[in-house]
Amino acid sequence: MATWEEVVALGAELPETEESTWYRTPALKVAGKGFARLRTEAEGGLVLFCGLDEKAALLAAGDPAFFTTPHYDGHGSILVDLDRVDGQQLRELLTESWRRKAPRRLVS
Template sequence: MATEEDVRRLALALPETTEKPSYGTPGFRVEDRLFLRLRTDAEGWLVVFVADQGEKEALLASAPDRFHTTPHYDGHASVLVDLDAVDVDELSELITDAWRARAPVRVRQRFEAERDGDV
């Protein structure tokens, strides 16, 4: 089970990430591009941006106990993640993928180079 503290720790560890309210809830941005936010109106749920609709549909089909959507998010490349149903390793992967989907190319390339030890 992952927590809001895990979300904050993992998100803020990524380059150029800041926390800034979004729709009245904690949001996380890479160079002011929102890539995830906590939902206080649905406690324990995290809105996570994904690369595209195909990835959204794949996540929803793969684990309906962990991933969900609502009509509000129809046509939007994001899913709702039940923090009670994911572990920290899966959460880390989801957050990093969301960050990659929204990060500017130069920031993402620098991150990948540092991660691969090319810097």
């Protein structure tokens, strides 16, 4: 089980991450680009960016921590249930999402 505060703490470990808002909801950004957003929609969840292959694999595994909605069909993003996600998986997915949005100068 993770909280938004824990997501923010993990994000703070990544260079140039700032807590912000995105679509009027809590978010993390790097260089002004959102890479994590806490959804307030009925389904909730944390939006993170990933490759389409990774998204398909996460969903196919049947882990209830990962889901999507029709709005995200065909998009490289996954929804994460913070009440169910493993802490290490959250860290890895958050880092990957950051890497996809961070400027090249920050990604090593």
